[in-house]
Amino acid sequence: MRMHNADESCGIAQAALIVGDWWNVLVLREIARGHVRFDALAAELGLSRKVLTERLGRLVVSGVLHRSPYQRRPARYEYLLTEAGVGLLPLLVAMQDWGDRWMLGDGSATATAADDGAEHARMHSLAGTTLPVELELPGSDGIPRDAVARDAAATVLFTYPATGIQWEEPLLAAAGCTLENRLFRDFWPAFREAGAAVHGVSTQLPHEQAAFARAxxxxYPLLSDTHLRLAAALRLPTFRGAGQVRLKRSVLVLDRQRTVRHVLFPVGDIPHAVERALRLATALAAGHS
Structure with a gap:
């Protein structure tokens, strides 16, 4: 692409070389979702092999992706995000947030979602999908943890905006997130007895989560999605609160194979959602879907 000389020192123009191409953005979206092999990408995107090969080659040359061999004869590769590629995830999430609000919504800024909206449809379409392997997030205890517990028959993964924050624009009271964590804490013995793990996820920093966990x-582990890896992998709805990107409240129940079996979204009645999550996780861990 020919650029004006002034664009050579413009970060926006340089980034547009990567994200200004429709197919590049969608390829990155699918790789973030865990579709890292050529055939899986082609199937998800409905893209010709020639065009997909060209786009993947460009992204590798640009340093956004790197190829990792998984088969020698014939040679087969997985396309994985580099550090620069991971750095693009917040941009993809921002594009999704903008599209949800201004293209698919009415422009309102909200921490909830309408039952007939695009976010509702996208979240409930997660049922039957698989979380990328070994998607690790920093824990409040300083230990990186897989978003899905490896030693549990079921994992309840609940996302929440934040705890212990005085909101500049109170789209959602922080007290609601505190209540949610307290309820999961109180029901924790029942989850553990059922063989189910509980993971809470927000975009807060690990030390902020650690202070709350101690208090x-x-x-159970609180995981930090500061870099929005989980948000990008599952295309989770977000909003901006107190100047930060926040996850909207949701509850996912996953099986041992990392497959999403149940989705609770939007979450309005917090006590009801926690109790329902316990019922669903207990049934799943017992072998009943």
């Missing part, structure tokens, strides 16, 4: 005696 509230939270017995």
């Amino acid at each position: 509230e005696s939270v017995p």
Whole structure:
């Protein structure tokens, strides 16, 4: 692409070389979702092999992707995000947030979602999909953890905006997130007895989560999605609160194979959602879907 000389020192123009191409953006979206092999990408995108090969080659040359061999004869590769590629995930999430609000919505800024909206449809379409392997997030205890517990028959993964924050624009009261964590804490013995793990996820920093976990005696891991890896992998709805990107409240129940079996979204009645999550996780862990 020919650029004006002034664009050579413009970060926006340089980034547009990567994300200004429709197919490049969608290829990155699918790789973030865990579709890292050529055939899987072609199937998800409905793209010709020639065009897909060209786009993948460009993204590798640009340093956004790198090829990792998984088969020698014939040679087969997985296309994985580099550090520069991971750095693009917040941009993809921002594009999704803007599209949800201004193209698919009425422009309102909200921490909830309408039952007949695009976010509702996208979240409930997660049922039957698989979370990328070994998607690890920093934990409040300083230990990187897989978003899905490896030693549990079921994992309840609940996302929440933040705890312990005085909102500049109170789209959602922080007290609601504290209540949610307290309820999961109180029901934790029942989840554990059922063989189910509980993971809470927000975009807060690990030390912020650690302070809250200590103050509230939270017995399960709180995971930090500061870099929006989980948000991009599942295309989770987000909003901006107190100047930060926040995850909207949701509850996912996953099986041992990392497959999403149940989706609770939007979450309005928090006590009801926690109790329902316990019922669903207990049934799943017992072998009943």
